[in-house]
Amino acid sequence: xxxxxxxxxxxxxxxxxxxxxxxxxxxxxxxxxxxxxxxxxxxxxxxxxxxxxxxxxxxxxxxxxxxxxxxxxxxxxxxxxxxxxxxxxxxxxxxxxxxxxxxxxxxxxxxxxxxxxxxxxxxxxxxxxxxxxxxxxxxxxxxxxxxxxxx
Amino acid sequence: xxxxxxxxxxxxxxxxxxxxxxxxxxxxxxxxxxxxxxxxxxxxxxxxxxxxxxxxxxxxxxxxxxxxxxxxxxxxxxxxxxxxxxxxxxxxxxxxxxxxxxxxxxxxxxxxxxxxxxxxxxxxxxxxxxxxxxxxxxxxxxxxxxxxxxxxxxxxxxxxxxxxxxxxxxxxxxxxxxxxxxxxxxxxxxx
Numbered sequence: 001x002x003x004x005x006x007x008x009x010x011x012x013x014x015x016x017x018x019x020x021x022x023x024x025x026x027x028x029x030x031x032x033x034x035x036x037x038x039x040x041x042x043x044x045x046x047x048x049x050x051x052x053x054x055x056x057x058x059x060x061x062x063x064x065x066x067x068x069x070x071x072x073x074x075x076x077x078x079x080x081x082x083x084x085x086x087x088x089x090x091x092x093x094x095x096x097x098x099x100x101x102x103x104x105x106x107x108x109x110x111x112x113x114x115x116x117x118x119x120x121x122x123x124x125x126x127x128x129x130x131x132x133x134x135x136x137x138x139x140x141x142x143x144x145x146x147x148x149x150x151x
Numbered sequence: 152x153x154x155x156x157x158x159x160x161x162x163x164x165x166x167x168x169x170x171x172x173x174x175x176x177x178x179x180x181x182x183x184x185x186x187x188x189x190x191x192x193x194x195x196x197x198x199x200x201x202x203x204x205x206x207x208x209x210x211x212x213x214x215x216x217x218x219x220x221x222x223x224x225x226x227x228x229x230x231x232x233x234x235x236x237x238x239x240x241x242x243x244x245x246x247x248x249x250x251x252x253x254x255x256x257x258x259x260x261x262x263x264x265x266x267x268x269x270x271x272x273x274x275x276x277x278x279x280x281x282x283x284x285x286x287x288x289x290x291x292x293x294x295x296x297x298x299x300x301x302x303x304x305x306x307x308x309x310x311x312x313x314x315x316x317x318x319x320x321x322x323x324x325x326x327x328x329x330x331x332x333x334x335x336x337x338x339x340x341x342x
């Protein structure tokens with residue numbers, strides 16, 4: 001195996017491990033649960049808000065530290081965070097609130113956003129195979145309709 | 152000793168640990184935390200001939216997406232590890248009594264495990280409620296996430312943490328859609 005290939009595999013393994021770290025948190029904090037998502041949308045517990053809120057707080061602080069210290073990635077590249085682009089539709093921010101609303105409806109129905117779909121599969125909720133295929137079909141359909149949707 | 156690790160982890164433990172994935176991904180791989188792109192990469196990587204794929208799905212997914220596919224594979228692996236070592240959490244038991252009462256009024260009776268068996272099961276896919284929840288719900292998650300350019304991870308966590316107004320608008324959309332389903336559609340669907 002060449003050195004380059006080895007580096008590639010090491011990098012992929014690192015991403016698998018970071019994913020696994022997330023998978024454990026997803027399950028043990030119960031954010032993968034349909035019940036928890038219902039509890040959130042019914043405003044009956046602080047649990048989900050606390051998790052998302054404190055995750056955002058830690059992430060915001062980390063990004064500020066990374067930006068201000070100018071830290072580089074392990075391989076020495078500068079860290080870049082590209083801004084979210086405003087679309088070109090006459091309807092302001094069309095893709096964000098329209099796409100966002102569709103996504104939110106799906107989130108409340110399925111009780112899982114994309115990360116938890118994979119976590120539920122790993123946790124043995126096998127019918128989520130169908131949920132994942134449906135999500136792929138949704139992604140594919142968006143790709144077909146993309147040029148006709150406001151962005 | 153394992154008892155300390157059993158679910159549910161309180162929000163002030165789980166949330167900060169979750170947030171740390173953002174700097175971790177940036178430092179280790181220069182990657183921005185986002186999960187729904189993996190769905191696009193899977194479509195792009197599908198064995199369908201290129202002529203069938205819309206242009207949005209024709210790109211070098213190995214170069215831009217392999218890390219993301221490894222990452223979501225890891226998520227499944229981590230979940231498998233968690234339930235193998237610590238058991239499947241009974242989330243239905245740990246939610247608030249008010250939610251249990253509301254859901255019971257909609258006909259949910261089994262509060263064990265992570266998802267209600269009344270809706271999630273191979274034999275439920277052909278029932279109207281089971282079909283809408285899993286198939287229509289899954290479709291909308293995939294469609295909406297790509298249209299909005301991100302999901303809970305890319306917008307609610309990465310986007311807002313990077314102070315992006317479009318992400319805040321997307322998250323408001325997530326909530327509008329979620330409330331619409333919770334208080335509008337579910338009572339009809341399950342009632």
